[in-house]
Amino acid sequence: MTLSRTSMLRLAVAPAALLMIGFFFYPLLRIAGLSVHLPEFSLREYTAAFNPINVGIAVKTFTIAGTVTLACLVLGYALAACLAQTRGRVKQVVALCIIVPFLTSFLVRTYAWVVLLGDQGALNGALLGMGLIKEPFELLYSRTGMYIGMIHVMLPLMVLPIYSAMQAIDPMLWRAARGLGGGGLRTFLTVYLPLTMHGVRSGCILVFVLSLGFYITPAMLGASRDVMLGNLIATNVETTLNFGFAAALALVLLGATLVIYAFLRLVGAGAAAPDGRRPAFSRWLGDRGEAIGARLFGGGTPAVAWSGAGWRAGSGRSEGRWKGAGRLALFSFGFLACAYLVAPSVVVAIVSFNDGDNLAFPPTHWSLRWFRFLLADAQWAAAAVTSVKIAFASTVLTLVLGTAAAYGVARLNHRREGRVIYALALAPMVVPSVVTALGAFAVLSDIGLYGTLTGVITMHVCLSIPLVLVVMVASFSGFDPRLEMAAQSLGASRILTFRRVMLPILAPGLMSAAMLAFLHSFDDVVMTSFIAGTKVVTIPLKMWENIRNQVDPAVAALSTLLILLPFIALVVRRGTQAGDVRAGAASTPASVAH
Amino acid sequence: MNIVVRWSVIAIAISTLAVSAQALTVVVGGGLQGDSAIKAFVEPFEKETGIKVNVVRDQATTASVKLKAQSGNMDFDVAGFSPAGGTMLSRSALLEPIDYARFNKAVIDKLSPESRKPWGVQFIYYSWVLGLDASRYPAGKPAPASWTDFWNVEKFPGTRVLQNGELGSQGPFEEALLADGVPMDKLYPLDADRAFRSLDKIKPHIRKYWKVGSEQMQIFSSGGAALGMGFDGRFTALSQSGKPMKIVWNQAKMTGLYWIIPKGAKNVGEAHKFIEFTLNPERQAAYVTLTGYSPANPDAFNFISKEMADTMVTSPQNRKHAYMVNDAWYSEVGPDGKSNGERLAQRWNEWITK
Numbered sequence: 035m036t037l038s039r040t041s042m043l044r045l046a047v048a049p050a051a052l053l054m055i056g057f058f059f060y061p062l063l064r065i066a067g068l069s070v071h072l073p074e075f076s077l078r079e080y081t082a083a084f085n086p087i088n089v090g091i092a093v094k095t096f097t098i099a100g101t102v103t104l105a106c107l108v109l110g111y112a113l114a115a116c117l118a119q120t121r122g123r124v125k126q127v128v129a130l131c132i133i134v135p136f137l138t139s140f141l142v143r144t145y146a147w148v149v150l151l152g153d154q155g156a157l158n159g160a161l162l163g164m165g166l167i168k169e170p171f172e173l174l175y176s177r178t179g180m181y182i183g184m185i186h187v188m189l190p191l192m193v194l195p196i197y198s199a200m201q202a203i204d205p206m207l208w209r210a211a212r213g214l215g216g217g218g219l220r221t222f223l224t225v226y227l228p229l230t231m232h233g234v235r236s237g238c239i240l241v242f243v244l245s246l247g248f249y250i251t252p253a254m255l256g257a258s259r260d261v262m263l264g265n266l267i268a269t270n271v272e273t274t275l276n277f278g279f280a281a282a283l284a285l286v287l288l289g290a291t292l293v294i295y296a297f298l299r300l301v302g303a304g305a306a307a308p309d310g311r312r313p314a315f316s317r318w319l320g321d322r323g324e325a326i327g328a329r330l331f332g333g334g335t336p337a338v339a340w341s342g343a344g345w346r347a348g349s350g351r352s353e354g355r356w357k358g359a360g361r362l363a364l365f366s367f368g369f370l371a372c373a374y375l376v377a378p379s380v381v382v383a384i385v386s387f388n389d390g391d392n393l394a395f396p397p398t399h400w401s402l403r404w405f406r407f408l409l410a411d412a413q414w415a416a417a418a419v420t421s422v423k424i425a426f427a428s429t430v431l432t433l434v435l436g437t438a439a440a441y442g443v444a445r446l447n448h449r450r451e452g453r454v455i456y457a458l459a460l461a462p463m464v465v466p467s468v469v470t471a472l473g474a475f476a477v478l479s480d481i482g483l484y485g486t487l488t489g490v491i492t493m494h495v496c497l498s499i500p501l502v503l504v505v506m507v508a509s510f511s512g513f514d515p516r517l518e519m520a521a522q523s524l525g526a527s528r529i530l531t532f533r534r535v536m537l538p539i540l541a542p543g544l545m546s547a548a549m550l551a552f553l554h555s556f557d558d559v560v561m562t563s564f565i566a567g568t569k570v571v572t573i574p575l576k577m578w579e580n581i582r583n584q585v586d587p588a589v590a591a592l593s594t595l596l597i598l599l600p601f602i603a604l605v606v607r608r609g610t611q612a613g614d615v616r617a618g619a620a621s622t623p624a625s626v627a628h
Numbered sequence: 629m630n631i632v633v634r635w636s637v638i639a640i641a642i643s644t645l646a647v648s649a650q651a652l653t654v655v656v657g658g659g660l661q662g663d664s665a666i667k668a669f670v671e672p673f674e675k676e677t678g679i680k681v682n683v684v685r686d687q688a689t690t691a692s693v694k695l696k697a698q699s700g701n702m703d704f705d706v707a708g709f710s711p712a713g714g715t716m717l718s719r720s721a722l723l724e725p726i727d728y729a730r731f732n733k734a735v736i737d738k739l740s741p742e743s744r745k746p747w748g749v750q751f752i753y754y755s756w757v758l759g760l761d762a763s764r765y766p767a768g769k770p771a772p773a774s775w776t777d778f779w780n781v782e783k784f785p786g787t788r789v790l791q792n793g794e795l796g797s798q799g800p801f802e803e804a805l806l807a808d809g810v811p812m813d814k815l816y817p818l819d820a821d822r823a824f825r826s827l828d829k830i831k832p833h834i835r836k837y838w839k840v841g842s843e844q845m846q847i848f849s850s851g852g853a854a855l856g857m858g859f860d861g862r863f864t865a866l867s868q869s870g871k872p873m874k875i876v877w878n879q880a881k882m883t884g885l886y887w888i889i890p891k892g893a894k895n896v897g898e899a900h901k902f903i904e905f906t907l908n909p910e911r912q913a914a915y916v917t918l919t920g921y922s923p924a925n926p927d928a929f930n931f932i933s934k935e936m937a938d939t940m941v942t943s944p945q946n947r948k949h950a951y952m953v954n955d956a957w958y959s960e961v962g963p964d965g966k967s968n969g970e971r972l973a974q975r976w977n978e979w980i981t982k
Binding site for chain 2: 265
């Protein structure tokens with residue numbers, strides 16, 4: 035091997051990087067050109083973008099995305115802990131509760147919330163029926179309703195990376211800390227929390243950035259007042275044809291997001307960098323924080339002080355009872371969170387047995403009419419075949435390219451180069467898909483890939499790489515590189531090291547990544563509708579058409595069939611593999627596909 | 629790598645196959661609209677003319693037409709469009725002009741002048757009306773009968789909905805002016821200041837400004853609103869699916885769908901033949917009976933039952949209470965390069981986020 039280690043890492047990043055340059059950054063440049071009206075050059079779209087109304091909409095968008103991220107972090111961390119703490123059958127049930135909503139198209143889930151939250155909906159109906167309230171709560175078309183729906187869509191995206199980080203923690207560390215005299219809270223704050231920090235950061239970035247460009251759910255559940263920036267961009271592209279203005283808005287959104295992202299990185303880097311190299315700013319912030327903490331608690335770092343205070347407050351109780359109460363609280367929380375996660379899917383499943391033409395809940399007449407309709411309809415069958423082909427091909431390609439790139443990025447992370455590549459690779463998540471789609475259309479048309487399966491797969495891979503990258507970089511970061519060196523010094527080749535040492539440790543991350551990539555492709559509407567032409571028809575495109583025109587239970591029936599998938603996969607796994615199921619996430623269809 | 633190669637080969641094979649089959653491609657719309665167009669127009673057309681029709685069951689958007697026309701990737705020949713979209717596209721010279729000399733005069737002369745635009749031919753009408761949840765306004769009890777009544781929240785309490793005006797080209801602007809006392813024939817040019825002042829008054833009582841037709845149906849079918857603005861066809865569909873609605877035909881705002889032929893279409897001649905075929909009174913009657921829209925050719929009423937005709941805005945007894953949206957006004961471009969519709973959209977966004 036004449037290749038130096040750095041060149042090899044660069045080589046791992048190259049294929050994904052080239053793909054993204056060709057099909058994401060180059061199209062984006064074309065969009066940027068559009069926003070300044072090249073070739074004559076004018077900044078009039080930017081003057082319009084910065085008028086007070088649009089700035090107000092931007093501020094609102096960031097506030098909403100921030101609130102959603104915070105709520106998801108609190109709920110998601112506890113839920114991930116719950117998943118990590120449970121074993122056996124309970125673990126599988128919790129994992130299913132996280133996976134099932136994921137498999138229901140977000141369009142359908144949002145409609146399920148409309149059914150659940152309405153004035154005469156299931157929730158208000160139950161409360162009124164029990165005599166707890168006299169007037170129905172105005173949940174639908176309010177901020178509350180919007181948050182309920184958005185958090186529901188985003189929560190699994192927070193749980194998966196955090197869980198993947200928790201999974202990598204050696205349980206002996208916990209015992210060691212306790213054995214050395216650390217209390218539960220102290221062990222959590224000083225040992226467990228820092229070790230899961232990279233998962234927390236990945237989850238937060240994922241949720242925050244996706245929430246920013248997300249507007250269909252807010253528009254359907256929220257108050258009409260709460261206009262999101264993504265909505266403004268989509269309207270300008272799709273109906274008023276102001277491509278230049280839309281492009282300018284998109285670049286402003288991108289710029290603001292990058293600033294916030296950079297800030298979060300600086301703040302979070304201290305906790306996450308395994309090599310202890312902290313950027314100056316975060317060191318400054320950390321030192322100031324510690325100084326303030328020391329003044330408040332009288333010495334030590336705030337975490338230690340806090341846990342010490344907690345320990346003193348709880349000193350009257352026996353340790354066993356505290357542990358029992360904590361576990362009970364965690365499990366009760368887990369139960370409620372699971373109920374929240376599956377509620378829309380349950381509603382969708384029930385509604386699909388409706389005999390009528392609308393999504394009445396509960397159905398007045400039951401029948402299998404919509405299932406018969408679906409199975410007999412040639413167009414749905416053709417769309418299903420197309421969708422599975424596209425999702426499968428793009429998952430395989432994304433996993434290969436994305437994992438290789440993530441390895442390179444994670445190991446180059448101590449250099450500026452690695453950090454810059456990582457930040458750039460996440461860009462597709464910050465650019466609203468309408469805008470990416472606009473650029474992609476132009477480029478695919480030029481090279482004759484418009485309206486072809488190859489074109490659609492290429493773009494799906496390009497947009498899924500960031501998702502895989504976020505998860506896999508977290509996995510590689512939580513993975514001690516010395517293990518690789520040890521294996522290689524013991525004579526294993528790079529391939530063998532990968533297969534025998536890295537792959538088993540990375541498996542939970544890979545599962546999450548595969549699932550994200552598969553579902554991202556399987557659920558995509560906006561990008562596909564721009565580049566698929568009239569010949570490539572996928573399931574989401576047909577669903578979207580159906581939902582815009584009439585909400586009939588055909589879409590619900592389809593979702594019910596999709597919900598059944600993980601259960602079938604579980605049974606298949608049971609049959610083929612009697613051993614212990616390693617991880618909850620392993621019992622998903624993605625693992626079967628993998 | 630094998631997979632990539634195999635997929636590319638398959639993709640190329642599929643795309644060449646698709647190009648080699650020269651058929652008329654018609655965008656028929658999704659859902660019920662698409663199904664009905666296939667039954668009432670496409671299948672009989674294929675049988676009568678022997679021309680093979682390739683059906684696209686979706687809506688064409690202005691953005692997709694613009695992108696496809698500019699990149700030379702036009703992959704359809706005929707599509708149904710709103711007058712707002714059609715006007716916008718024709719202004720950008722993205723539409724093939726309709727050659728009225730190609731049509732049978734006996735059929736085309738039946739259409740009213742508003743249906744025969746240089747860029748498109750109208751094939752159906754529909755309207756925005758005031759709809760009432762029949763269970764809350766039973767026969768014999770006083771019920772709202774105009775937009776002034778809708779604005780009167782003391783006399784007629786109840787949860788209200790209006791359409792969202794973010795597109796500018798459609799929204800509750802005319803309704804706000806009618807409620808404020810502007811007569812139906814004096815609406816245009818719209819007085820935007822007066823419209824938004826009127827909207828200010830009703831704003832605290834509006835639960836939701838809906839965006840798409842399915843949303844309008846969901847709100848009413850779930851009992852989320854007692855009265856509101858909506859499409860006539862959707863209210864009729866609600867009544868048929870077990871949620872009785874009352875339609876107030878007074879001050880109904882009419883618009884329509886127009887067949888357009890995009891620039892770069894491969895089969896312009898066949899496209900004209902298809903359009904003419906759909907205007908035949910019997911075909912028109914078949915289509916509107918399936919969809920609940922109103923026919924552009926009034927002769928179609930000879931083939932439509934009395935009960936059906938009562939639910940259509942262009943039937944003689946309803947049409948006299950209705951007015952037509954003035955698309956010329958909406959698409960008029962001012963000195964700032966913006967159309968009246970775009971300016972309304974901008975004001976709507978200011979107003980709604982306040």
